[in-house]
Amino acid sequence: MACKTSRKLLRLMGRGATNLPGKIANRICPDLLRHLAKDVHVIAVTGTNGKTTTSRMIEQILKDNGYDYFCNKSGANLLNGVTAEFADNATIGGKPKHAWALVECDEAAFKKVGEYSDPEYVVVTNVFRDQLDRYGEVMATLDNIKIGIGHSKRAVVCLNADCSLTASIAEEIDNEILFYGVNTPIYKERVHEASDAPYCIHCKHEYVYDYITYGHLGKYRCEHCGYHRPDPDVFVTKVLVTDESHSEIEIDMGDGAVTKAAIHLPGGYNIYNGISAMCLAKALGLRTEQAVDCLSNFEVGFGRMEAFQLGQATTRMILIKNPAGCNQVLNFLSNLSEQSVFVILLNDNFADGRDISWIWDVDFETLTRIEDKLDAVYVSGIRAYDMATRLKYSGIDKDKLCVIEDYGKLLDTIAAQDKPVYIMPTYTAMMDLRALVSKRYGYKNFWE
Numbered sequence: 001m002a003c004k005t006s007r008k009l010l011r012l013m014g015r016g017a018t019n020l021p022g023k024i025a026n027r028i029c030p031d032l033l034r035h036l037a038k039d040v041h042v043i044a045v046t047g048t049n050g051k052t053t054t055s056r057m058i059e060q061i062l063k064d065n066g067y068d069y070f071c072n073k074s075g076a077n078l079l080n081g082v083t084a085e086f087a088d089n090a091t092i093g094g095k096p097k098h099a100w101a102l103v104e105c106d107e108a109a110f111k112k113v114g115e116y117s118d119p120e121y122v123v124v125t126n127v128f129r130d131q132l133d134r135y136g137e138v139m140a141t142l143d144n145i146k147i148g149i150g151h152s153k154r155a156v157v158c159l160n161a162d163c164s165l166t167a168s169i170a171e172e173i174d175n176e177i178l179f180y181g182v183n184t185p186i187y188k189e190r191v192h193e194a195s196d197a198p199y200c201i202h203c204k205h206e207y208v209y210d211y212i213t214y215g216h217l218g219k220y221r222c223e224h225c226g227y228h229r230p231d232p233d234v235f236v237t238k239v240l241v242t243d244e245s246h247s248e249i250e251i252d253m254g255d256g257a258v259t260k261a262a263i264h265l266p267g268g269y270n271i272y273n274g275i276s277a278m279c280l281a282k283a284l285g286l287r288t289e290q291a292v293d294c295l296s297n298f299e300v301g302f303g304r305m306e307a308f309q310l311g312q313a314t315t316r317m318i319l320i321k322n323p324a325g326c327n328q329v330l331n332f333l334s335n336l337s338e339q340s341v342f343v344i345l346l347n348d349n350f351a352d353g354r355d356i357s358w359i360w361d362v363d364f365e366t367l368t369r370i371e372d373k374l375d376a377v378y379v380s381g382i383r384a385y386d387m388a389t390r391l392k393y394s395g396i397d398k399d400k401l402c403v404i405e406d407y408g409k410l411l412d413t414i415a416a417q418d419k420p421v422y423i424m425p426t427y428t429a430m431m432d433l434r435a436l437v438s439k440r441y442g443y444k445n446f447w448e
């Protein structure tokens with residue numbers, strides 16, 4: 001009741017109310033989620049990058065196949081946010097209103113959420129280095145996920161075969177496991193990225209790769225101890241096209257039949273999100289056509305390449321939050337064929353990560369290779385000058401760099417562009433800018 005009432009009140013006040021109601025409720029009953037999730041079939045999605053897009057793709061599968069479900073939509077992926085969502089989707093007496101729950105869960109919060117919600121299905125997207133001050137190193141992230149799965153005894157677990165860290169979870173659990181992967185390189189030309197996991201997780205010798213798809217993902221093996229990429233159960237056999245609007249791929253759901261699928265989102269990393277959702281579909285027992293058709297049409301997740309028309313400018317907003325994710329965005333942008341304008345917003349609030357040193361691990365140098373297609377780079381956010389400094393070091397022509405601190409002025413500048421504008425904010429910068437966009441241009445608030 002406390003949860004429901006506070007959420008209603010906060011929403012009346014025009015607030016998103018994604019976390020506070022859950023915080024209040026968990027204060028009263030610390031394991032409330034355990035009670036609320038008891039009679040619900042839970043699908044949990046966790047991992048460093050791609051959680052939101054993967055969840056939205058899975059949602060499309062559930063919707064198209066007639067599942068009665070609810071999900072945590074607005075990026076409330078910590079224990080309080082998840083609890084609030086379950087409370088919202090239960091009666092005052094705590095009885096669930098829906099049979100299924102699709103839960104996107106932060107890796108650190110998965111320890112508790114995994115324990116309390118006892119999921120039947122768990123999808124792990126990947127493990128990358130995230131904001132150091134919040135999550136510690138990749139091994140700590142991996143441990144959090146392992147602990148969460150340890151609590152999910154009955155779960156069928158979908159793991160990324162191409163991520164040497166994620167795949168290693170299989171060795172420590174007794175759960176039924178399905179692996180997914182990409183059996184081919186994705187990009188013809190790859191941005192050179194620093195690997196978050198160059199050395200064998202078991203014996204610390206350097207991995208040998210047959211191919212790398214991006215970051216540390218690919219077909220790896222350790223020639224010293226023999227640890228290697230497991231053969232995936234669901235996989236991409238071919239990448240036919242990957243451009244600024246979509247990818248076309250061929251998928252084998254493990255039955256030897258190859259099916260064509262389209263992913264209407266740019267960027268090779270979305271191919272991974274797609275194949276992980278297909279893996280979950282297989283775990284659910286869906287037929288190939290029931291799953292693959294769903295991929296072709298779904299709404300884009302909040303902040304993960306959302307399109308807006310601002311004044312005369314066609315803009316896309318892409319959340320950036322860690323080196324691997326940001327490199328993927330740059331990888332995508334460096335393949336653009338038209339003149340464009342970039343906007344980067346760097347904040348250092350808690351939700352962004354207080355430590356912004358990660359921007360020095362991002363390969364912004366790649367932008368110099370497409371400089372002729374780059375009209376201007378506008379920089380804003382609390383740490384705008386740090387970002388501008390980083391870009392200056394990358395070698396970008398300083399006449400193309402411009403810091404605009406005021407978001408109002410920034411939006412004016414964006415709205416006056418006659419070229420596509422790509423806006424890359426960190427999390428809280430996105431929330432602030434998104435609020436101003438809603439106010440000025442009447443776009444929906446994110447929780448609607």
Ligand SMILES: [Zn+2]
Nearest residue numbers: 200203222225
């Ligand atoms: Zn080894």
